Amino acid sequence: MATRYRRMEEIARSLPALKEPQGVRRRVEAMEALLERLVTIPGTKRQLGLDVILDVVPGVGSIAAGALGAWMIWEARNLGMSKWQMARMAGNVGVDTLLGAIPWVGAIPDFFFRSNTRNLRIIKRHLDRHHPATVTLDGNVSRSER
Structure with a gap:
């Protein structure tokens, strides 16, 4: 039990704040x-993502996709964005x-209006x-600016 607890502490310390x-x-x-x-x-x-795929599911799909998009706004709040x-x-x-x-048809405009990509740019x-x-740069953190 103690080793499991230590392992969980190590994992928690390795995760970014x-x-x-x-x-x-x-x-x-x-x-x-x-x-x-x-x-x-x-x-x-x-390219096609989970956002468009979820929109095919009537009702809950667009709400789930919206909740995942809202998570990015929560992360922006953590950064102290305006x-x-x-x-x-x-x-x-x-x-x-x-x-x-919009059932079924809603996936089409969602395919072209990529709100999460826009939010990532912001x-x-x-x-x-x-x-x-x-x-x-190419997926690696640039250390030269530190």
């Missing part, structure tokens, strides 16, 4: 990839959720401006 900018960047990039770029449609360069930026992000998620609420812009040490 909730408000650590570098950890936030990795988490929101991973969430955006899951929601918007999960698979590539064969024969095209268009209320204006978070309001823009909430607007993106709101439009996406409303478009996705978060990255904030991180690049206020936390330049988190800038990534």
